[in-house]
Amino acid sequence: MQEQIIRTEKLNVTSQLAASVAHEIRSPLTSIKGFLQLSMRNAEGKNKKYLEISMMELNRMEYIINDFLNYAKPQLETIEVFPVSVILGQIKEEIEPAAQANHVDLEMLAEDDLWIQADRSKIKQALTHIIRNSIDATSASKGRISIAAYRHFHHVCIRIRDNGVGMSPEQLSILGNPFYSTKLNGTGLGLMVTFRIIQAVGGSLEFQSVKGEGTTALVTLPAAADLQLKA
């Protein structure tokens, strides 16, 4: 337990450091982009082409930095006890328009008394990300996503199942590695942060997937009553 706490603290310090570096890089990046834009006005031929490529690469850098800061921005943690169904209800409401726009059916079944102790906004961020990935994976076909939340002994489980593109065993094995993404506009940072959020509260995130058939993500979190008994 002691070791786990130290590890979590180290992760927090590392992510804060990374976030401040990312933040610092943003301003010189903006000024480089400004100067490039000015240079592009008078450039011709090959030079113009090189500047355009540089601009595209800078835009990509900016996109990655913004995405990173979006996911990993340091914020004060507010630990509270709350039922998972409330968070899931909010996520469903927020995500439903994106699901409908992609012709994806979203179905949710959550038991009421599933109390957990954690930072509400981080858990919401993690669950939202997994569900958004499912929407991305199903949007090309007639998508179906089913979310179930239930109690399993001393844990609260949230299972997110989609009938999307699925993943090969090789893809599964590198899931959560930074910068692994198969999406055109992906950064591969979301699941890395999602894994970390869930592990930091003593939970786990497992994926099962069959290429061409779909994916199931299982989030397991310690139930709050059990945490209180242990304290």
Ligand code: ADP
């Ligand atoms: P990003 O969304 O930027 O690509 P993530 O870390 O969230 O980054 O996801 C990494 C990759 O994992 C995705 O690009 C996708 O290939 C794969 N992935 C994640 N969830 C699913 C899913 N439900 N079905 C199929 N592939 C998935």
